Amino acid sequence: MDKLEQLKTTRADLDDLSAEFSSNEESEEGSKDIKTDVLTINFGPQHPSAHGVFRGVFEVDGEIIVGIEPHIGYLHRCFEKIAEHRTYTQFIPFTDRMDYLSSMLNNWGYVISVEKLADVAVPERAEYLRVIVGELNRIASHLVFLSTAAIEAGALTPYFYYFDERERILWLFEQLCGARFTYNYMRVGGVRVDTPDGWLDDVLAFTERLEKTMVDYDKLLLGNYIFKKRMKGVAPFSAEQALDWGLTGPSLRASGVNYDVRKADPYSVYPRIDFDAVVLYNGDNLDRVIARSQEIIQSINIIKQAVAQIPDGRVYSPGMPRYVTPPPGEAYAHIESSRGDLGFYIISDGSPKPYRVKIQGPSFGNLQVLPAIATGSFFSDAVLIFGTLDAVFGEVDR
Amino acid sequence: MLTSVELVEFAAKNGIPIWALDASIALVLALAVFSLCGLGVIVLVYMERKVSADIQLRLGPTHVGPRGSLQLIADMIKLLSKEDVFPKHADRWLFRLAPALVFIAAFVGLMVIPIGPRLVVQDLSVGLLYVLAIPSIAVAGLIMAGFGSYNKYAMMGGLRAAAQMVSYEVPRALSVIGIVMLAGSAKLSTIVDAQGFWYIFLQPIGFMVFLVSTLAEINRVPFDMPEAESELVHGYSTEYSGMRYAFFLFGEYIALISAAALTVVLFLGGWHGPGPELLGPIWFAIKFFGVVFVIMWVRWTLPRFRIDQVMDLGWKVLLPLALLNILITGIVMSI
Amino acid sequence: MISEIIYFSVFVAVGLTVVVLMLGIQKLLQTKRHSDAKLSVYECGNIDVVSDPRIQIKMRYYIFGLLLIIFDVEMIFLFPWAVVFKSLGLVALIEMLVFIMILLLGLLYAWRKGVLKWT
Amino acid sequence: MDLTKGQLIQQPASKAGILQEQAPGAGLILGKAGDLLNWSRKNSIWWMAFGLACCAIESLMCLNTARYDMDRHGGLLRNTPRLSDLMLVAGTLTHKMADITQHLYEQMPEPRYVMAIGGCAINGGPFYYDSYTVVRGVDKIIPVDVYVPGCPPRPEAVMYGIEQLKEKIIARGMIE
Incomplete structure (x- = not known):
């Protein structure tokens, strides 16, 4: 009996020994490649290229990103809950502050949903004005995108040129509705005011100027060898991946998917306007930047046609009540915002206040892809990828 | 030389040891160089702000002093009166020594640069080697700052500074070998005197390699990896405030001064120009500001490289080009 | 030679004095x-330091x-050679x-x- | 988060202050020196790149651009609190962001100033009075020097605010 025990323990010892031996072998093999740790870096909320209040916890091995954990919610202002306590018209200023770089388009997305819910007809002139201001705002937003992309790549100068052009657009908006930045211009059933005298001529003059200057700016930024080298082939995104992750807008079209709400589900007077959705095929950083730059050209094209086609008449549909009270029911409408597919889903219970407003913001969908495509890239590129995904945190957090 | 025979005789008569005489003259000269380079920093920072403003459709400083020229003075006095934050976790000595090292290394490098005929503090026979080697010590300061501040961004900035130095030290030094071969000396004043015909025309490849690696050496765009603001918040100097930061700023601009002056000396004929010899420093200044303007122009036009691209450029393009330059120079000179 | 060393040390001393004086x-x-x-530590505003910066970081260079x-070393050999090349x-x-x-x-x-x- | 923990640990004032109290005649010299310091402080206001929401685009980004160009007055955008004199709190401050804002403020070296830009930073905003996440004004957590109203204020308004801050800086003595 004792002998058996002894044998057993010897056996166990031997097992231990062999285990130790094998583990030694393993550690020896491991020591060939010196063990290094990953550095956990906080990126944001206060960071020069955090685009507001994004916080990403980046795990960096040397210079390569091995993991990203995004933290959002630093700007959560509970818009959807607030909407339930405001009348339909009162909620329009909130949409301004959602995606604050393209306020007009957010206004538009909201009022178009309410109009669908309440079945309100919009005068022709108002529709054209919406197209004009919407596209102007898209240009302004893309200009901010291009300038931040340039800053993140380390070039400061393009930012000043792009913002100069943006100032001109803001000046036009100020002429139209009195505000530089948060416009509150659209109303359920039209737009708030008609254009001042000569405003459309100013718009045309601006588009002609921008058409010329954009050529120079593209040469300055997109034609730059270093910029191209930094951007080309970084974080490529195939069409399937883009669709799986729910990307929308220029980022999706840069991956080769021809989906533009203005074409796929036309609204307003877009069917009467001849333009192309910008589709590029590599889906890398460079394409995402070029897509924006080319969309500016397309927007100029749209504005020119809209100004040519705009009829005279009223801009606000007659007989609209002070409080819009849609019948009970629900409606969903979406538009092509400067960041992608912006949808509003509104449920009405027949009272002057909505029962529920659900906002489908494109920035959120675009941002969630960041860990998937930025892992494995350089730290400096991860910042660029985050920039080219073009998230606005007013809209991500709402 | 400046230690003239009379002075030595005077010293010998009065029993002053020769080293004391040397030291006192050196002190006077050091103070002169310091005030000159202090003035240079003020002019260059003002110039940088004005040039960048001009490129960016802006005006630049206009309100402080005549045309905003007192802007840097206001900034400096303000930095002098700011609170000096010494982070709790920072390494005591590394954190303190880093700005001093960056500043002193850049300042001491100015010792051998001739700005006119015989206008040089110490005309070393290995002046070229000295002026390449000493300012590079500043990189150690950046690494110390990065490691000492116990901050991740600073840490990465310091490591990048090291990576960059590793890649650009060699091409920069190799690119001037051709000049040494042509001039037959590593003494800077001899190199200037040998330039009847500017070396920029005899050594175009060398000049390009030298200019690019100089940009990398002094951490200017497109090679400002150590302080890449878009990802590493302020790079190696993230934790520094007040005067300690100002020394980094001084160091950076003095490095710019010495790099631009070296470019003038090596490739643009130094103080040579039409007119009497007395105008030498003026010609030197004109060429100097020309080079500085080009560096600033590049700074405000180009984006930044990525770290691997930076190293690729250094090892795979500039180093072979520099070696090729030596080869071509040697063959042409032998024929 | 000794004079050059004196010059160098005086320059270093002047630089150091300036630094000390300004900080004073x-x-x-x-x-x-x-x-x-x-x-x-400055961490982009975050209060908690999520990891130690002084770790064994991967030095890819x-x-x-x-x-x-x-x-x-090659360069040091090249300099004397270049001086007497002619x-x-x-x-x-x-x-x-x-x-x-x-x-x-x-x-x-x-x-x-x-x-x-x-890589 | 606890909104009352914003108190600073008070330490004795600068050595210059002690000197002024003890040495006779030092007051005059220090007064002149204080004028010089105040002149430099007012002419070199570096602000922190700290944007919260919409106001950041208007007040932080536009303030640098060609039309407004605070560089003319010596204003520069700095990325870290360590180099900043002024914190522009531009945008809606939420509870989640509040302690970060406070932390950043505390990391700025003295003398430091704060400007609350826009309705949200002043008192929680014209719209978010029934929001459950918005802090009703940044002055609940950090001391504010200048308030610039607007939603968002124009860049000119922010420039005017900075002019007001300059007057405040001059009015302050060197020794606080």
Whole structure:
């Protein structure tokens, strides 16, 4: 009996020994490649290229990103809950502050949903004005995108040129509705005011100027060898991946998917306007930047046609009540915002206040892809990828 | 030389040891160089702000002093009166020594640069080697700052500074070998005197390699990896405030001064120009500001490289080009 | 030689004096009001430090550092050679070419082995 | 989060202050020196790149651009609190962001100033009075020097605010 025990323990010892031996072998093999740790870096909320209040916890091995954990919610202002306590018209200023770089388009997305819910007809002139201001705002937003992309790549100068052009657009908006930045211009059933005298001529003059200057700016930024080298082939995104992750807008079209709400589900007077959705095929950083730059050209094209086609008449549909009270029911409408597919889903219970407003913001969908495509890239590129995904945190957090 | 025979005789008569005489003259000269380079920093920072403003459709400083020229003075006095934050976790000595090292290394490098005929503090026979080697010590300061501040961004900035130095030290030094071969000396004043015909025309490849690696050496765009603001918040100097930061700023601009002056000396004929010899420093200044303007122009036009691209450029393009330059120079000179 | 060393040390001393003097003036002028938060590490505003910055970080340019030493040594050999090159002539050129070629081959070898790639 | 923990640990004033109290005649010299310091402080206001929401685009980004160009007055955008004199709190401050804002403020070296830009930073905003996440004004957590109203204020308004801050800086003595 004792002998058996002894044998057993010897056996166990031997097992231990062999285990130790094998583990030694393993550690020896491991020591060939010196063990290094990953550095956990906080990126944001206060960071020069955090685009507001994004916080990403980046795990960096040397210079390569091995993991990203995004933290959002630093700007959560509970818009959807607030909407339930405001009348339909009162909620329009909130949409301004959602995606604050393209306020007009957010206004538009909201009022178009309410109009669908309440079945309100919009005068022709108002529709054209919406197209004009919407596209102007898209240009302004893309200009901010291009300038931040340039800053993140380390070039400061393009930012000043792009913002100069943006100032001109803001000046036009100020002429139209009195505000530089948060416009509150659209109303359920039209737009708030008609254009001042000569405003459309100013718009045309601006588009002609921008058409010329954009050529120079593209040469300055997109034609730059270093910029191209930094951007080309970084974080490529195939069409399937883009669709799986729910990307929308220029980022999706840069991956080769021809989906533009203005074409796929036309609204307003877009069917009467001849333009192309910008589709590029590599889906890398460079394409995402070029897509924006080319969309500016397309927007100029749209504005020119809209100004040519705009009829005279009223801009606000007659007989609209002070409080819009849609019948009970629900409606969903979406538009092509400067960041992608912006949808509003509104449920009405027949009272002057909505029962529920659900906002489908494109920035959120675009941002969630960041860990998937930025892992494995350089730290400096991860910042660029985050920039080219073009998230606005007013809209991500709402 | 400046230690003239009379002075030595005077010293010998009065029993002053020769080293004391040397030291006192050196002190006077050091103070002169310091005030000159202090003035240079003020002019260059003002110039940088004005040039960048001009490129960016802006005006630049206009309100402080005549045309905003007192802007840097206001900034400096303000930095002098700011609170000096010494982070709790920072390494005591590394954190303190880093700005001093960056500043002193850049300042001491100015010792051998001739700005006119015989206008040089110490005309070393290995002046070229000295002026390449000493300012590079500043990189150690950046690494110390990065490691000492116990901050991740600073840490990465310091490591990048090291990576960059590793890649650009060699091409920069190799690119001037051709000049040494042509001039037959590593003494800077001899190199200037040998330039009847500017070396920029005899050594175009060398000049390009030298200019690019100089940009990398002094951490200017497109090679400002150590302080890449878009990802590493302020790079190696993230934790520094007040005067300690100002020394980094001084160091950076003095490095710019010495790099631009070296470019003038090596490739643009130094103080040579039409007119009497007395105008030498003026010609030197004109060429100097020309080079500085080009560096600033590049700074405000180009984006930044990525770290691997930076190293690729250094090892795979500039180093072979520099070696090729030596080869071509040697063959042409032998024929 | 001794005079050059004196000059060098005087320059270093002047630089050091300037640094000490300026920091002293700052010490006199500043308003010190420290709190724990002020002395803590800057982490983009986050209060908790999520990891230690002084870890064993991966130095991907280690091999580059080795190459730097090799080429720096080469450079030191090249300088004296370049100074007297005019008087030595063709033989010296060929000798030095062989030397450079060996190093260049080394560089090419490292390049082919993929060491110069930032992985 | 606890909104009352914003108190700083008070320490004795600068050595210059002690000197002024003890040495006779030092007051005059220090007064002149204080004028010089105040002149430099008002002419070199570096602000922190700290944007919260919409106001950041208007007040932080536009303030640098060609039309407004605070560089003319010596204003520069700095990325770290360590180099900043002024914190522009531009945008809606939420509870989640509040302690970060406070932390950043505390990391700025003295002398430091704060400007609350826009309705949200002043008192929680014209719209978010019934929001459960918005802090009703940044002055609940950090001391504010200048308030610039607007939603968002124009860049000119922010420039005017900075002019007001300059007057405040001059009015302050060197020794606080």
